[in-house]
Amino acid sequence: MSNSDNDSLLTNKIAAGVLTAGLVLWGANRLAEIFVPGEAPEKPAITLTALPSAAPAAVVGNVLESIIPLITGADVAKGQAFVQQQCSSCHTLNQGGANGVGPNLYGVLGGPMFGHPGFGYSDAVKGKAKGNWDYDNMNAWLADPAKFAPGTAMSYSGIKNTQTRADVVAYLRGLAANPLPLPTPAQVSAAQVSAAQVSTASPAPAAAAAPSAPSLAALFASADVSKGQAVFTQQCAACHNDAPGAAAGIGPNLYGIVGAKSFSSPGYDYSDAVKAKAGAPWTPSLLSTWLQDPAAYAAGTKMSYAGLKNDQTRADVIAYLDKNAASPAKLP
Ligand code: HEC
Ligand code: HEC
CATH class of the missing domain: 1.10.760.10 (Cytochrome c-like domain)
Known part of the structure; x- marks a missing residue:
């Protein structure tokens, strides 16, 4: 943590008095840190907000x-x-x-x-x-x-x-x-x-x-439950009920799904594709993987839904699903 904080402090000192120049330098430092060859994170923008100073240290010069x-x-x-x-x-x-x-x-x-x-x-x-x-x-x-x-x-x-x-x-x-x-x-x-x-x-x-936790943490920190609910109503409710005890629709009932065992809703007839994956708990992170691209997670799943590609929207929906439970799990 402190290393690059110090770096930017130092940079700022050097540029003392020339605020704009200082900022430009700081930004350039950051970019250099983030885009170390071969170490560029998949989502630099998110990593930037969530992990501002965790420069990769385990790998030096590749x-x-x-x-x-x-x-x-x-x-x-x-x-x-x-x-x-x-x-x-x-x-x-x-x-x-x-x-x-x-x-x-x-x-x-x-x-x-x-x-x-x-x-x-x-x-x-x-x-x-x-x-x-x-x-x-x-x-x-x-x-x-x-x-x-x-x-x-x-x-x-x-x-x-x-x-x-x-x-x-x-x-x-x-x-x-x-x-x-x-x-x-x-x-x-x-x-x-x-x-x-x-x-x-x-x-x-x-x-x-921590596995992708920092970026998820940042997304959940800014998640909007009511936006998540709106997306759910519009994109998921055609196939999924989410009231307690409601019958399954085309897909299983999703009440209390966050933290529950995956693909284990009693009486629901899951595809073989997902049965092979059943039992792992639906952590927010695993739900995020599934919802981003269900067919990539379980090739042949009968959830005909292309996936929620926007990271923040996915976090919003998961935050809504989490609220919709007797005892909501703690989001990262
Ligand atoms: C066209 C219908 C359809 C739509 C739209 C749809 N789903 Fe599904 N969903 C399914 C089906 C069918 C399954 C069961 C998958 C299987 O058996 O392969 C499923 C499974 C799931 C599961 C796993 C449930 C369990 O018991 O573990 C979750 C979570 C889920 N869907 C969430 C969503 C969310 C959130 C949305 C909207 C962003 C959505 N689904 C949109 C049909 C749909
Ligand atoms: C989100 C699920 C997930 C998590 C979390 C995860 N793994 Fe895996 N792991 C997998 C999958 C799926 C495979 C198979 C990879 C493939 O087929 O591409 C795998 C493969 C492996 C293998 C190779 C196994 C073999 O048969 O040769 C090892 C070793 C392994 N994981 C260790 C770990 C360790 C240690 C951790 C925690 C630090 C971990 N995994 C976390 C899903 C996971």
Whole structure:
């Protein structure tokens, strides 16, 4: 946080007295920060308001910091807590656990890449399934899934903090009958040498590790429930009732949907496309993914609706759906 705050303070001081020039410089700094090659966020405008100073620190000059030197001393309990919070809505972790939105992760480290039995992987990752998961490729995947496999179905922006990635991978390592051997001292020193060549970047602020939460948080902070209701009436109500206890229409009743188990409304006949995804809780973030493009989330869904493409409108509608419940969930 403070680094770039200091930077802009400094910039302003240098430009003292020349306010306009100062602002121009400040803006240029910001742009330079945001458009680091290969690190340009998908939605710079939103990231700008939500995360003004979280410059990507895990990646320096396009080289990802290795987790190998950190694995042996990593905090497995922290890794577990992080995974519970950020991954378990999509992934089960127990041996033999069912696939959810994502595949079961027991034994994933050291196991075949994108090879969990019975899970329907996206074509994006099928092309990347070469060999087994090790510390390096898992590091790259978790840092930025969409960069590792553009088009992946894992809607997760990545773990930007290197120590957090190490903690998470150390925890994943333990989820196996025969855990992957720890990195050898030779591997550790090789990784340290290349890290020294890269830089001694300070770790990213913890907030940067949250999956798309900052941008959602900003959108929800400015969400307009009555606009959301108007959009719902106009675009969703033809197929969905949303009064408590009302019958299903073409689509299921949506009363209390935020936080509920997805595609699990009793008595409603869901398509096979969504049955395969059923059970993951409708977090605001998952609802946002679904509503942006239902057919992309569940190819073959019978919700014939192209999707709500405007980020703010989607947040408005989700805020309305959230209000429409006995006990509204806390939006991010
Ligand atoms: C919004 C749902 C979602 C979240 C959140 C999510 N994942 Fe995933 N994950 C997926 C999906 C879907 C796939 C399959 C990717 C594909 O088919 O493109 C996947 C794949 C994976 C794989 C590869 C599994 C294999 O079989 O090779 C790993 C490892 C993984 N995720 C770890 C994590 C971790 C760790 C987190 C939390 C930091 C996380 N995921 C958060 C949905 C998610
Ligand atoms: C043309 C009819 C139609 C329209 C319009 C429509 N939906 Fe749906 N919706 C469906 C159907 C059908 C399903 C069940 C999907 C399946 O089984 O594949 C569904 C499922 C859902 C679900 C998952 C429900 C559950 O039980 O988990 C949500 C949430 C949802 N719709 C929200 C919306 C919102 C919000 C809008 C408006 C922005 C909307 N839908 C517009 C027909 C529609």
